[in-house]
Amino acid sequence: MTDDTFTTPREPQLIALNVNGEQHEVITEARRTLVDVLRHELRLTGTHVGCEHGICGACTVLVDDRPVRACLMFAAQAEGARIRTVESLADGSRLSDLQRAFSEHHALQCGFCTPGFLMLAEGFLAERPEATKEEIREVVAANMCRCTGYQTIVEAIDACATARRRACAQACHSKEN
Amino acid sequence: MKPAPFQYHRARDVAGAVRLLAELGDEAKAIAGGQSLVGMMNFRLARPHHLVDIGGLRELDRMHRDADGALRIGALTTHHTVESDPAGTLAQGFEVLRRAMAWIGHLPIRTRGTVGGSMAHADATAEWCLLAVLLDAEFVVRGPLGERTIAAGDFFLGYYTTALAPDELLVEIVFPRTAPHAALTEFAERRGDFAIVAAAVDLDVVDGAVRGGRVALGGVAAAAIRVPEAEAVLTGGGSFDACASAAAAAADPPGDASCGPLYRKELVRTLVRRACEEAMSR
Numbered sequence: 036m037t038d039d040t041f042t043t044p045r046e047p048q049l050i051a052l053n054v055n056g057e058q059h060e061v062i063t064e065a066r067r068t069l070v071d072v073l074r075h076e077l078r079l080t081g082t083h084v085g086c087e088h089g090i091c092g093a094c095t096v097l098v099d100d101r102p103v104r105a106c107l108m109f110a111a112q113a114e115g116a117r118i119r120t121v122e123s124l125a126d127g128s129r130l131s132d133l134q135r136a137f138s139e140h141h142a143l144q145c146g147f148c149t150p151g152f153l154m155l156a157e158g159f160l161a162e163r164p165e166a167t168k169e170e171i172r173e174v175v176a177a178n179m180c181r182c183t184g185y186q187t188i189v190e191a192i193d194a195c196a197t198a199r200r201r202a203c204a205q206a207c208h209s210k211e212n
Numbered sequence: 213m214k215p216a217p218f219q220y221h222r223a224r225d226v227a228g229a230v231r232l233l234a235e236l237g238d239e240a241k242a243i244a245g246g247q248s249l250v251g252m253m254n255f256r257l258a259r260p261h262h263l264v265d266i267g268g269l270r271e272l273d274r275m276h277r278d279a280d281g282a283l284r285i286g287a288l289t290t291h292h293t294v295e296s297d298p299a300g301t302l303a304q305g306f307e308v309l310r311r312a313m314a315w316i317g318h319l320p321i322r323t324r325g326t327v328g329g330s331m332a333h334a335d336a337t338a339e340w341c342l343l344a345v346l347l348d349a350e351f352v353v354r355g356p357l358g359e360r361t362i363a364a365g366d367f368f369l370g371y372y373t374t375a376l377a378p379d380e381l382l383v384e385i386v387f388p389r390t391a392p393h394a395a396l397t398e399f400a401e402r403r404g405d406f407a408i409v410a411a412a413v414d415l416d417v418v419d420g421a422v423r424g425g426r427v428a429l430g431g432v433a434a435a436a437i438r439v440p441e442a443e444a445v446l447t448g449g450g451s452f453d454a455c456a457s458a459a460a461a462a463a464d465p466p467g468d469a470s471c472g473p474l475y476r477k478e479l480v481r482t483l484v485r486r487a488c489e490e491a492m493s494r
């Protein structure tokens with residue numbers, strides 16, 4: 036953790052992580068990836084692990100609002116960043132609009148890939164609320180789904196984006212009047 | 213799989229990172245975005261004993277233009293920053309870089325992966341390496357003995373091999389001249405995969421006519437290469453088809469289980485023509 040202290044590599048270190056708005060401290064080996072710390076130390080098992088080399092996207096979380104592969108990042112690298120996992124989407128038992136859109140459009144079957152797709156879409160739509168269906172199609176190619184065939188996932192994300200735009204337009208409109 | 217144990221060090225500045233790399237020796241590696249290195253460590257293809265995390269060196273995360281129009285990109289600039297170009301730095305001459313980013317993996321790879329990491333990793337078909345060779349980029353490198361600049365032609369030495377010494381850090385990549393009529397295109401088995409073959413061209417267009425240009429290929433040799441035979445066709449006023457055929461004839465690509473040398477040559481022909489047409493349309 037420090038510039039110049041030398042210890043044996045296996046010695047655990049203290050890592051401070053900001054996850055879903057809460058500060059956590061974990062004592063673990065440097066070789067722990069972010070996804071392993073989230074799942075094993077913090078027991079946030081919503082984030083899944085598939086390939087561990089960046090291909091499948093099951094581990095996608097937000098780091099400083101951007102979607103990233105939690106299997107391709109050591110937890111120590113995430114110190115000082117804001118991390119958001121799928122557990123942050125729902126408000127208690129009330130699902131978020133994005134989660135409801137997935138449910139309504141049958142965008143999941145076995146559900147293994149779903150947390151990754153949700154966080155991918157959450158990060159992407161925050162940066163590009165005006166995203167077209169074509170852009171959504173391009174972005175979801177980042178993650179693998181073996182069940183749905185993707186069509187319903189694209190439709191769910193597009194429906195959520197459209198509804199958010201409509202809500203925003205109405206809010207802005209009523210403010211102007 | 214899980215990585216072998218290592219010790220993690222966080223660099224606070226470039227000088228500190230270089231000092232650490234020098235002190236720790238061959239068993240140490242820098243980590244930037246980790247989009248190549250962590251996967252290799254997870255599969256134990258890489259087992260460094262020490263990682264020096266340079267990810268926090270914000271001074272290396274910036275793009276700007278010199279007075280003469282040259283572009284300077286800090287090594288830690290992510291592919292996503294280039295793609296979204298928040299300050300409009302790439303306007304007037306370097307749009308080709310912004311457009312090329314869409315070929316690199318996927319959004320969640322581009323949000324972490326860095327320009328410097330791609331160059332240092334030196335995959336034979338990496339888009340950044342191809343663009344550097346095409347546009348005669350210069351690499352600003354800092355080591356224990358100070359700073360030096362390496363030309364793109366001397367930087368890439370072969371498969372995953374560069375002129376960087378183990379205790380040197382790539383700090384900045386300079387693109388010395390604008391490339392308003394340039395394009396990169398490629399073919400991969402799946403969207404987002406590394407290319408089988410990638411082609412890039414940078415045309416000199418005067419009054420709507422092509423007067424010459426540069427042609428570069430990835431995936432046909434151990435590192436990206438320029439193709440003088442194809443560039444000669446452009447200088448001589450030949451057609452894009454003739455240029456593409458010259459590139460295919462000159463290329464001597466390797467074959468592997470998924471695609472042989474002849475197939476790669478055909479890809480070269482198709483992709484060089486497409487890249488020329490796209491570059492001309494800009």
Ligand SMILES: Cc1cc2nc3c(=O)[nH]c(=O)nc-3n(C[C@H](O)[C@H](O)[C@H](O)COP(=O)(O)OP(=O)(O)OC[C@H]3O[C@@H](n4cnc5c(N)ncnc54)[C@H](O)[C@@H]3O)c2cc1C
Nearest residue numbers: 089242244245246247248249317325326329330332338382
């Ligand atoms: C699923 C997937 C798909 C991908 N597809 C593509 C693709 O199509 N095209 C493509 O080009 N890339 C692709 N990549 C790789 C990606 O572009 C990486 O970002 C890039 O190769 C490495 O950048 P990094 O910052 O992540 O480097 P790291 O992984 O952190 O480091 C890579 C290597 O470079 C060294 N290094 C890093 N920075 C420096 C520096 N400043 N000075 C000296 N040495 C340094 C490290 O020591 C290490 O050896 C893909 C990756 C994944 C996971």
Ligand code: FES
Nearest residue numbers: 085086087092106
């Ligand atoms: S587990 Fe991270 S991308 Fe597959």
Ligand code: FES
Nearest residue numbers: 144145180181182
């Ligand atoms: S729902 Fe089963 S993998 Fe996507």
